[in-house]
Structure formats: C-alpha cells, structure tokens
Amino acid sequence: xxxxxxxxxxxxxxxxxxxxxxxxxxxxxxGLALLLTGAAFLISIILFSQQQMTGETLxxxxxxxxxxxxxVYVIDAASALxxxxxxxxxxxxxxxxRRLVEAEIDARDHALFYAAWLLTIAGMLGxxxxxxxxxxxxxxxxxxxSAYALVAMGAGRDRRALPAAFNYxxxxxxxxxxxxxGLGLLYMLTGTLNLVDLSDRLADVQSTRAAFTxxxxxxxxxxxxxxxxxxxxxxxxxxxxxxxxxxALMAATATKVSVYVLIRLVFGVFGIDFPGLAxxxxxxxxxxxxxxxxxxxxxxxxxxxxKKLFAQSSIAQLGYMAIGIxxxxxxxxxxxxxxxxxxxxxxxxxxxxxGAIAAQVGRAGMGTIQGAGRQIPLxxxxxxxxxxxxxxxxxxxxxxxxxxxxxxLLEQDFWLLAALTxxxxxxxxxxxxxxxxxxxxxxxxxxxxxxxxxPVHYVPAWLMVIATIGFGIFASPLVDAAxxxxxxxxxxxx
Amino acid sequence: MAADTLILAxLGLPLLASALxxxxxxxxxxxxxxxxxxxxITAACAIELYGRPAGDTLFIxxxxxxxxxxxxxEPLGKLFALVAGVLWPVATLYTVGxxxxxxxxxxTRFMFFYAIAIHAAMGIALSGNLLTLFVFYExxxxxxxxxxxxxxxxxxxxxxxxxxxxxxxxxxILLLFGVIGIWVLTGTLDFAAGGILAGHIxxxxxxxxxxxxxxxxxxAALMPLHRWLPAAMVAPTPVSALLHAVAxxxxxxxxVLKVAVYVFGIDFLRETxxxxxxxxxASFSILAASIVxxxxxxLKARLAYSTISQLGYIVLGAAxxxxxxxxxxxxxxxxxxxxxxxxxxxxxxxxxxxxxxxIKQMNGLGRVMPVTFTAFALGALSIIGVPPLAGAWSKIxxxxxxxxxxxxxxxAVLMISSLxxxxxxxxxxxxxxxxxxxHGLKSEAVQEAPLTMVLPLCLTALMSLxxxxxxxxxxxxxxx
Numbered sequence: 013x014x015x016x017x018x019x020x021x022x023x024x025x026x027x028x029x030x031x032x033x034x035x036x037x038x039x040x041x042x043g044l045a046l047l048l049t050g051a052a053f054l055i056s057i058i059l060f061s062q063q064q065m066t067g068e069t070l071x072x073x074x075x076x077x078x079x080x081x082x083x084v085y086v087i088d089a090a091s092a093l094x095x096x097x098x099x100x101x102x103x104x105x106x107x108x109x110r111r112l113v114e115a116e117i118d119a120r121d122h123a124l125f126y127a128a129w130l131l132t133i134a135g136m137l138g139x140x141x142x143x144x145x146x147x148x149x150x151x152x153x154x155x156x157x158s159a160y161a162l163v164a165m166g167a168g169r170d171r172r173a174l175p176a177a178f179n180y181x182x183x184x185x186x187x188x189x190x191x192x193x194g195l196g197l198l199y200m201l202t203g204t205l206n207l208v209d210l211s212d213r214l215a216d217v218q219s220t221r222a223a224f225t226x227x228x229x230x231x232x233x234x235x236x237x238x239x240x241x242x243x244x245x246x247x248x249x250x251x252x253x254x255x256x257x258x259x260a261l262m263a264a265t266a267t268k269v270s271v272y273v274l275i276r277l278v279f280g281v282f283g284i285d286f287p288g289l290a291x292x293x294x295x296x297x298x299x300x301x302x303x304x305x306x307x308x309x310x311x312x313x314x315x316x317x318x319k320k321l322f323a324q325s326s327i328a329q330l331g332y333m334a335i336g337i338x339x340x341x342x343x344x345x346x347x348x349x350x351x352x353x354x355x356x357x358x359x360x361x362x363x364x365x366x367g368a369i370a371a372q373v374g375r376a377g378m379g380t381i382q383g384a385g386r387q388i389p390l391x392x393x394x395x396x397x398x399x400x401x402x403x404x405x406x407x408x409x410x411x412x413x414x415x416x417x418x419x420x421l422l423e424q425d426f427w428l429l430a431a432l433t434x435x436x437x438x439x440x441x442x443x444x445x446x447x448x449x450x451x452x453x454x455x456x457x458x459x460x461x462x463x464x465x466x467p468v469h470y471v472p473a474w475l476m477v478i479a480t481i482g483f484g485i486f487a488s489p490l491v492d493a494a495x496x497x498x499x500x501x502x503x504x505x506x
Numbered sequence: 507m508a509a510d511t512l513i514l515a516x517l518g519l520p521l522l523a524s525a526l527x528x529x530x531x532x533x534x535x536x537x538x539x540x541x542x543x544x545x546x547i548t549a550a551c552a553i554e555l556y557g558r559p560a561g562d563t564l565f566i567x568x569x570x571x572x573x574x575x576x577x578x579x580e581p582l583g584k585l586f587a588l589v590a591g592v593l594w595p596v597a598t599l600y601t602v603g604x605x606x607x608x609x610x611x612x613x614t615r616f617m618f619f620y621a622i623a624i625h626a627a628m629g630i631a632l633s634g635n636l637l638t639l640f641v642f643y644e645x646x647x648x649x650x651x652x653x654x655x656x657x658x659x660x661x662x663x664x665x666x667x668x669x670x671x672x673x674x675x676x677x678x679i680l681l682l683f684g685v686i687g688i689w690v691l692t693g694t695l696d697f698a699a700g701g702i703l704a705g706h707i708x709x710x711x712x713x714x715x716x717x718x719x720x721x722x723x724x725x726a727a728l729m730p731l732h733r734w735l736p737a738a739m740v741a742p743t744p745v746s747a748l749l750h751a752v753a754x755x756x757x758x759x760x761x762v763l764k765v766a767v768y769v770f771g772i773d774f775l776r777e778t779x780x781x782x783x784x785x786x787x788a789s790f791s792i793l794a795a796s797i798v799x800x801x802x803x804x805l806k807a808r809l810a811y812s813t814i815s816q817l818g819y820i821v822l823g824a825a826x827x828x829x830x831x832x833x834x835x836x837x838x839x840x841x842x843x844x845x846x847x848x849x850x851x852x853x854x855x856x857x858x859x860x861x862x863x864x865i866k867q868m869n870g871l872g873r874v875m876p877v878t879f880t881a882f883a884l885g886a887l888s889i890i891g892v893p894p895l896a897g898a899w900s901k902i903x904x905x906x907x908x909x910x911x912x913x914x915x916x917x918a919v920l921m922i923s924s925l926x927x928x929x930x931x932x933x934x935x936x937x938x939x940x941x942x943x944x945h946g947l948k949s950e951a952v953q954e955a956p957l958t959m960v961l962p963l964c965l966t967a968l969m970s971l972x973x974x975x976x977x978x979x980x981x982x983x984x985x986x
Contacts, residue, residue: 404678405648406641412569415686422690430686434679441674445667453655453663484569491570 018072018085018141021055021099024048026134026154029127038122042110045126049103049133056095056137063092064493071143079143080206086143089496093349094140094272097356101264101476102133108364108472109257115371116255118168125165129261131158136269145281146205148273149192152237155269156184159262163254169374176249183236183246190233197226198281211281219287227286230277231293238270240297240334241304244327248311251323256367259319263326264360268352271333275345279501284340294340301334302429305436312443318366318376321443322359325402328436329355335433336417344420345498346491351417353490354401354409354483361476362398365391368469373461380463381447383456388465392451394473399444401480404437408484412491509561512551513577516587516628519548520594524621531614538602541617545595548624552591556584563634563696572689575641578634578697581982582767582836586631586760589843592969593752594624596962600851601744603958607858610742616656620748622649627753630761636685636695636769639761643681643725646757647673653745654738665737672734673724681722687715688769697764701771712770712780719765720784720821725758727814728821729791736810743854746806750813751847756839759820763835766824767984776827776911784825789919792818796926803865805853808930809846815923816842816889822916823904829984831907836982838900841888844969845897848885849931851963852878855955865934872938875954879938881967886931888970891924896973903981 028048032041063070070087073079087095109129117125135155139148160181166173199205201222202213217223239247247267251259282289308328315321329351336348368391369376369384385392401408414437421430483490523544530537558579566575579587601620605613626649629642647670655666689695692706707715724731738749749755766772766781775781792815799811816838823835855878856862856871872879888895891902901920908916954960973980 403674406644414682415573415689418683418686419690422687430683431679434683438675438678441671441678445670449663449667453658485567487570487573488568 017055021052022138025130029130033127036123041123041126046106049106052099053103056099059087060092080209084143085141090500091140093493093497098136098265101360104472105261111468112257112367112371116169128158128161143207162258163250166254170253173253176253180246180250187233187236190229194226194229234274238267248323252319256370260363263363264356290340294338297334298338301331304331309439316378339420342498342502346494347416347420349494349497351413354413357480358398358401361473364473365394381451383454385452388463390470391465394477397477403440409480412487510564512555515551520621520625524618527617542598545598549592552588556588575638576634577632583631589840590627600962603956604744604854619649619652623753630757654741662740665740668737669734676724680718684718697768701774704774709778723758723761726762732814739806747847747850751843759817763824772827781825788818788822792923800930826907826911828907828910832984833982834900834903841896841900845885845888848966852882855959859955869937869941870943881963883935884967890927894974896970899977
C-alpha cells in the first residue's frame with residue numbers, strides 16, 4: 013500500500029471524477045470530492061514527511077516498467093513540497109465549495125461541477141508527480157480542459173464567464189501547443205521523454221539550435237500557462253467571472269503548477285549550464301517578472317471589483333516568483349518555492365473570503381463591502397490579513413517570501429532589481445489600504461444588503477489565514493524544504 | 507527577578523493591559539484603572555531593568571535560519587524602555603482625563619491600541635537584532651494608525667493616509683532594503699557593541715547604506731520625510747503626546763541611534779567619514795523645521811515642527827559619530843521626551859479647559875491657568891536648553907561631540923537653533939503671562955483643566971527638572 017502512494021493520490025481524484033458525475037446527487041458528489049481531496053492531502057503529507065525524513069527520491073514505476081521504458085512518478089524534495097500545497101488548497105476549497113456552489117450554480121449541474129473539479133485537481137497533482145515530459149502534457153490538458161469547463165459554469169450567474177472561458181481556452185491551448193512543439197523537438201533530438209533521461213542525453217546536443225529552440229518553445233508555452241506578463245490577459249477575466257469556489261482553487265494553485273513545471277523543465281532537463289539559459293532566459297524572466305510586478309500592482313490599484321483586483325495582484329505575485337527563477341541561483345529558486353507556497357495560502361484566504369461575499373450578493377465590489385467590517389468581521393479580517401501578507405508585512409508569510417527573494421537578488425548583485433521589488437511591493441499597500449478603509453472606516457450605506465457570516469463562510473478562509481500567519485512566524489520548516497527543493501536543481505550553499 | 511523576566515514583563519504587561527481593556531469594555535472606570543495600574547507596574551519594571559547591568563540575549567523564537575526574534579537589554583535600549591515605561595502610566599492618567607473632558611468617542615478602541623503601541627515601543631527598545639526591531643517597528647506603525655484617524659473625519663482619514671503612506675513606504679522600501687543588505691553583507695542581523703559592518707563592505711558604499719536607514723526610518727521625521735508628523739496633529743492630544751514623546755518619533759530616532767552604534771559602529775562611521783552628509787542634513791532639518799515652526803500659529807502644529815527640529819539633534823548626535831555626541835543624543839531622547847510631553851499635555855489641557863488651539867488667542871491665559879503655563883514654561887526651557895533643566899545637558903554634550911569631530915559649523919547651528927526655540931516657544935509663555943487678555947473669557951478667575959490632566963503635566967515638568975540633577979545615571983558610555 014505505502015509504496016503505491018505516489019500514484020494513488022493522482023488516481024483517487026481521477027477515478028473519482030466519473031463517479032461524481034454518475035452519482036448525480038449533489039451532496040453525495042460533494043462528499044465524494046471532499047473525501048478524495050482529503051485523502052490526496054493526507055497522502056501528500058505522508059509523502060512529504062517520508063521524503064523529508066529519508067532525504068531520498070521516491071521513484072514509482074507505473075505498471076512495473078522501470079524508466080526509461082515506462083512512465084515513472086517521482087517524489088523528490090521539489091515535488092514533495094508542491095504536492096501538499098495543491099492538495100491542501102484543494103481540500104479546503106472543497107470544504108468551502110458546497111455553500112458557494114449552492115449559491116452560484118444551477119442545481120442539476122452540481123454533480124458535473126464536482127466531476128470537473130476532481131479532474132482539474134487530478135491533472136494538477138499529476139503534473140507535479142510525473143517524471144515524464146509527455147505525461148506532463150497529458151495532465152496539463154486534463155487540468156486545463158476541466159478548468160475551462162469550470163470557468164464557463166460561472167455563466168449561470170454572470171454571462172461574461174463564457175467569453176472569459178473561451179479566451180482562456182484559446183490561450184491555454186496555444187500555451188499547451190507551444191509546450192508540445194518544444195517537446196517534439198526534444199524527442200527528435202534525444203529519442204526519450206523521461207525527464208532524467210532527457211537531461212542526460214541533452215548534454216550531447218546542447219549546443220544545437222534545435223535544442224535552444226525547444227527551450228524557447230517550452231518556456232514560452234509555460235510562460236503563457238503561468239500568466240507571466242505580458243501573456244497574462246486570460247487570467248483576470250477567467251478568475252473574476254468563474255464561480256467563486258473555482259476562483260479560489262485556481263488562484264491558489266493553477267498558475268503555481270505551471271511555475272513548478274517551468275522550474276522542473278528548465279532546470280531539471282536543460283540545466284543551469286545549458287548554453288544561453290542563464291543569460292537569455294534568465295534576463296528575460298527577470299525583466300518580465302519585474303514588469304509584471306508593476307503592471308499587476310498598478311492595475312490592481314485601479315480595480316474596484318475585488319476578484320479582479322486580487323487577480324491583478326496575482327499577476328504581480330507571479331512576477332515575484334519569476335524573479336526568483338530569473339536569479340538563477342539556489343536561493344532564487346528557494347525564494348520562488350517559498351513564495352509559491354506562501355502565495356497559495358494568501359490567495360486561498362482572500363478568494364475564499366471574497367467568495368463568501370460574492371455568493372451572497374453576486375459581486376464583491378468596493379460598494380458591496382463598504383462598512384462591512386462590523387457586519388462580517390471575521391470574513392473581512394481574513395481579507396485584511398491576506399492583504400497585509402501580500403504587502404509583505406512582518407509576521408505574515410509574505411514577509412518571509414520577500415526576505416528570501418531580495419536576498420537572492422542581492423547575492424547576485426542585482427541591486428536595482430531589489431530596489432524595484434521593494435517599490436512594487438510597497439505599492440501593494442495602496443490597493444490593500446483602499447479595501448481596509450472602505451470596509452472598516454466607512455459607514456455601511458443605508459439600504460445596503462445585510463451580509464451574514466456563518467462558520468461555513470469563514471472557517472475555510474480562516475484555515476488559510478492561520479496558515480498564512482503560522483508560516484510567517486514558524487517559517488523554518490518551509491525554508492528548509494524550499495532550499496532542499498532548490499538543491500534538486502541547482503547546487504550551492506544556503 | 508531575573509533580567510529575562512523583566513524583559514518579558516515589559517513586553518507582556520502592555521499586551522495584558524490591552525486584553526483587559528477589551529474584557530472590561532463595559533466598565534469604563536475599571537478599564538482605565540487597570541491600564542493605569544499595569545502602567546505603574548510596567549514603569550517599576552523599566553526602572554528595575556535600567557538599574558541592572560547589561561544582560562544576556564533572551565531568545566524567543568526563530569522564524570528561519572538566522573532570522574531570530576530575540577531581545578538584548580543593552581544600555582541604549584534600556585534607556586528608551588525606561589522613557590516609554592515611565593511616561594506610559596502618566597500618559598494613561600492624562601488620556602483618561604482628556605478623553606472624558608473633550609468628549610471623544612470609542613474610548614475602548616483608543617485605550618486598546620494605545621497599549622499595543624507601548625508594547626511595540628518596548629519591543630523596539632529591547633530588540634536584540636535588526637529583524638526583531640523591524641517587526642516591532644511595523645507593529646508600532648499599524649497600531650498607531652487607528653489612533654491617528656481616531657476622529658474618523660475626512661481630515662483624519664487623509665492624515666491617516668499620509669501617516670501610513672510615508673511610514674510604511676519608507677520602511678518597506680528603504681529600511682527593509684538596508685536590513686536585508688546587512689544580512690547579505692555580514693551574514694548576521696545581531697546588534698553588537700562596536701558594530702558588525704567593519705570589514706564587510708567597501709567604505710565607498712557605506713554612506714549609501716546609511717542613507718537607506720536614515721530615510722528608511724521615517725519615524726525619525728528627518729526632512730524631507732517629516733510630512734506625516736504635522737498631518738497626524740489632527741489626532742486627539744494624548745495621541746500627539748504618544749507620537750511625539752513616548753513612542754513613535756522616539757522609536758524612530760532611537761532606531762537611528764541604535765543602528766549607528768550597534769550595526770555601523772560609531773568608530774567605523776567616523777573613520778570612513780560616511781556620516782558627514784547626515785550631519786549637514788540633520789543640521790538643515792534642525793534649522794528649517796524651527797523656521798517653519800515660527801510661522802505656525804496653531805499651538806499643536808508649532809509643537810509638531812519643534813519636534814521635527816529636536817529629532818534632528820538626535821540624528822545629528824548619531825551622525826557626528828563620537829562617543830560624547832552619541833551619549834548626548836541618547837540623553838536627548840529622555841530629555842526631549844519629558845519636555846515635549848509636558849508641552850503637549852499643556853496644549854491638551856488648554857483645549858479641554860477653554861477650547862483654544864490658536865496661539866494668538868492665548869494672551870493672558872497664563873493668569874487663568876497658572877499651573878499649566880508654569881509647567882509649559884518649564885518644558886519650553888528644557889527644550890531650549892536652559893539649566894537647570896534636562897535639555898541643557900544633552901545640548902552641551904552634542905556641542906562637545908561636534909568639537910571633538912571638528913565640526914565647528916555645527917556649534918553655530920546648535921546655538922542658532924536654541925535662539926529660534928527661544929523665540930517660538932518663549933512667545934507662548936510671554937503671551938500667556940504678560941500680554942493683555944484677548945481670549946474672550948468672561949472671568950479672570952483661575953480655571954484649570956481637570957486634575958487628571960493637571961497632575962500628569964506637573965509630574966512631567968518636574969521630571970525635566972529632576973533629570974538635570976540626576977544626570978549621572980543617564981550618561982551612557984559607547985566607548986571609542
């Protein structure tokens with residue numbers, strides 16, 4: 013049993029999906045989803061602690077076929093760190109989903125919703141676990157296709173979900189196509205798709221133009237999937253018009269998986285010494301990352317719809333992760349992993365809290381939350397803490413992210429970039445404060461709908477809030493795990 | 507009691523007070539009474555700790571490798587803890603009188619955040635490394651925001667935005683940059699006698715790094731980052747007292763001094779000449795703020811600019827980078843605290859008793875409020891630097907430090923500044939006692955503010971006096 017855990021946590025939600033669709037009954041479908049995401053979370057925690065204790069890489073041969081013939085699932089320090097993020101968020105979002113879905117989606121679609129929900133989660137977990145480049149593509153498509161459907165389900169309440177889902181589909185497909193073209197080139201050059209094998213054989217042909225072209229295609233495809241500026245335009249409408257539960261799940265996990273795959277491919281396959289990687293790709297990612305940080309933050313300041321506002325902020329936060337990657341160092345990658353983890357917590361908290369409001373009034377705008385601080389204090393406090401964490405206030409997880417990100421930049425003597433990072437993170441104060449002032453310092457307008465909060469509304473968000481603060485104070489395990497993950501790809505001291 | 511217990515008490519007691527404020531929110535007398543009582547215990551702990559020899563580091567927890575929350579009772583920090591600890595109960599008593607006398611709302615929220623701010627000030631004072639200091643520095647910023655915007659008017663909100671904008675932006679853009687810079691350069695964040703920077707950095711970059719701290723510590727209100735301080739004047743007067751004397755600006759200049767002494771090292775600063783530019787900027791800040799103060803006729807606004815000018819003294823002391831100047835700066839933290847809190851207490855007493863805020867309306871008011879105006883005169887004389895009041899010593903020590911370092915022009919700056927202080931603070935005293943009454947009060951009979959306000963301001967005025975004679979206890983030795 014124990015040795016099958018790596019496959020089981022992908023398989024459970026994958027097989028649960030058709031079952032959920034067949035169940036037809038919404039509570040049973042929800043219960044199944046809760047059970048399976050919970051199981052996946054438990055498994056990923058076990059895998060994580062196993063990996064942490066032994067420090068070894070767990071390789072699972074699918075069907076008993078060893079690599080490079082068969083497909084392998086690999087639990088190393090990096091995938092062991094990202095798995096609990098995905099499955100943990102999925103579990104908490106599933107808890108919240110019941111009430112949100114009831115409020116926002118037509119009752120006869122609920123079973124289908126949970127089917128797509130489980131599929132997209134299975135796809136994300138698969139991308140993280142698999143050690144095969146084509147298998148990544150398969151899971152990428154599984155998670156994306158079901159995500160398009162999930163976004164489109166927002167149409168019952170908000171017709172704009174349809175064009176948003178369509179745009180997302182087109183651009184997502186373009187991204188996936190780029191990825192698979194790059195993969196084709198690699199296969200042509202090396203004749204293998206296993207990541208370890210690829211990395212070995214690529215060493216012989218690494219100065220060919222085809223290899224560099226493959227890198228360009230793969231990186232570009234993943235830039236699109238991770239919504240790196242300026243390839244981010246699909247993200248904001250998709251998050252804003254999707255059902256609230258979907259916004260929470262995707263904002264916290266979807267782009268993170270692509271960040272992980274990018275690191276896995278670029279550093280795990282091509283390697284830091286690949287000709288042109290450190291200069292061309294590194295510089296490109298740094299530039300786009302910092303530009304995205306500014307563009308996302310400024311757009312968030314101008315935004316009045318809360319879901320859009322925090323979706324724009326996600327663009328900025330993904331920019332920070334890109335900066336960590338672009339630093340091309342162990343500390344930089346560790347910073348990217350730390351922020352990947354922390355940002356999932358913050359955005360999970362924020363979107364779950366916003367979802368609790370949107371499910372009641374349809375749209376969480378500045379007008380809706382005016383003076384809401386006293387009416388729904390727990391929900392608004394969750395937004396307050398999440399917002400402060402986005403700025404990087406001490407004792408929140410965001411602070412730890414910022415410390416290591418800037419440290420990575422300063423170690424490489426990127427002083428100017430460090431300064432720009434500080435400025436953009438300070439600008440985040442403007443949009444966070446706008447919300448705090450509106451919610452806490454203004455009176456609730458007369459005739460505004462009365463917002464309520466019950467445990468189903470705030471408990472999921474608060475689980476994330478507690479984690480955000482917890483990992484801001486006791487960051488040691490995360491930092492250690494992130495460095496271990498970074499050392500999978502780049503050697504070097506702490 | 508062990509020194510560790512005292513540190514924990516100083517940090518924990520204000521938190522306990524804030525928690526009890528919430529618990530007792532429906533019983534105003536009990537709520538305020540416990541805050542006063544806990545304040546007195548805190549003051550006793552601060553005095554006790556000050557008398558102890560420098561203790562070991564108290565480790566609390568580690569965020570991650572090399573990122574510890576820890577506290578070290580070193581002399582400078584103990585002095586600041588003493589200032590905050592002793593003035594807190596006095597300010598609490600005054601706050602109770604003011605909030606009731608002036609009919610302000612939301613007392614519970616006010617008392618709650620007041621106590622949190624003291625907690626943060628204690629954390630800054632006793633911090634054992636830059637990370638701890640930064641964490642409590644930010645807690646102080648966010649906990650004082652609800653106090654600044656207490657009135658909830660559009661004007662207060664605007665002031666709050668300026669307050670938060672300048673303080674947070676400067677700290678997360680520049681101060682944190684400096685902190686992480688030090689971390690990367692030296693591999694440690696711990697404060698150490700003599701500094702930790704020497705040998706880790708090309709001297710050419712030291713002035714730049716110093717600038718990150720000088721401007722990053724917005725609470726020190728060094729020009730041109732001073733705008734938040736006059737803006738925050740919209741808050742109730744006890745907040746102004748808290749901002750100016752007890753916690754906020756003092757935390758700012760204390761941080762500047764602490765970083766200069768324990769991170770850069772004053773010898774390292776002097777030998778590399780890295781702080782010369784800061785000497786001139788601080789001098790400019792001293793004179794310019796004084797000149798602006800003269801043009802203000804609103805009493806609190808004038809006092810606010812006076813504070814900016816006085817903070818310049820302390821930054822100057824750090825920048826002169828001699829042992830004597832640094833001790834003078836440390837002393838001035840205490841001296842200015844006692845003096846300026848008296849002045850603000852008086853301003854609040856005048857407002858509560860007669861609803862006057864403009865200096866021009868205060869002609870002859872000294873005869874109506876003799877106690878208040880006498881205390882004001884004592885506070886003003888201390889700020890100007892006239893013996894036998896505390897401000898005289900710190901000014902003399904700063905002058906000595908300037909001489910040591912060969913900065914003769916700084917001597918002139920300090921003298922001119924004293925004259926300017928005399929003009930703009932003396933004017934108020936003179937109007938009060940000697941000018942023809944113009945305040946429009948019907949009777950000439952004595953009419954003071956409530957006792958809960960008059961008592962604190964007498965106490966703090968006497969502190970200025972006592973400090974002058976007990977000077978031996980307040981001279982710190984930084985070596986070098």
